[in-house]
Amino acid sequence: MGRRIDYYDDPNAPRANSLVPSVNVVVENHKGEILMIRRTDNDNWAVPGGAIDLGESITQAAIRETKEETGIDVEITGLVGIYSDPKHVIHYTSNDEVRQEFSIVMAGRPLGGNLSSSVESSEVRWIPFNDIDSLSLDQSMRRRIGCYRSEGVVTVHL
Template sequence: MTTIDRAVLTRQVYFHDPLAPPASLVAPSVFVAVRWHHGTLLLVRRCDSGTWELPGGRVDVGETAVEAAVRETAEETGVRIEVTGLAGLFTDPGHVVRAVDGEVRQQFALLFRARALGGLPHGDQHETSEAAWVPEAEIAGLPMSPPVRLWVAQALAIGEPPLLT
């Protein structure tokens, strides 16, 4: 019997990495910064990588970016939100994501600010293993990809105009 060694495909984030595969498409996505009491921020832990990020995902055909932000946040965290503003637009061609299915896309992300309307944070156990209100002082110690750190910093920059990159 012959055993074939197969690499397990996982989602891979490349940020200004010369070894990044070329993107085949640009996919619009949304991420949401929801602040809560005492300076906490709603974050999710990804099932595939274990890294923390803001809730969000791709915009589906037939929905607006704001509708996608509300839907993705509810799906990934169990928290219902209302979008209150735009924190940034991130279109860096050096930020490439290879999905589990092998699709390689250039990230095109809208970062919204929102307020919580209700619900208790919990992971969906499909994309997110955890969702939590994280104190701002603890965010630096969490494993995050470099672009997510940039988004979180912009999300926490209250009173600043939206960042357009």
């Protein structure tokens, strides 16, 4: 399995060769904990997410990716933000793809299911907000969770 390497405004970063719309989901439970995964490609913590497949909506991708990576069924409740900084590129070493960031971050609430890891997630946990600062996260993920925490959610009809 290849690795994922994130670069931020780095003059030595490889040049982007793709742009793939993706989705991330901040799922908060009734205890105020956030659903997080430990990624297998870089060992960092993140909220679930991934590429939007052809033929699926943003909401469908968000629900699918969350279920695949965590075992949890979710309902999408709104939009956190859209992140498309061309200074942030993601290098996937398995195929030498270098993506320019383009992530739509949604908010969700859990409906059911059981925590389970996957090929993409070595660990899945509900994490209290206060514990997130001590975890190893890429700065883009930390920013997305921070936006959710400070700015809230925009209700949208998708």
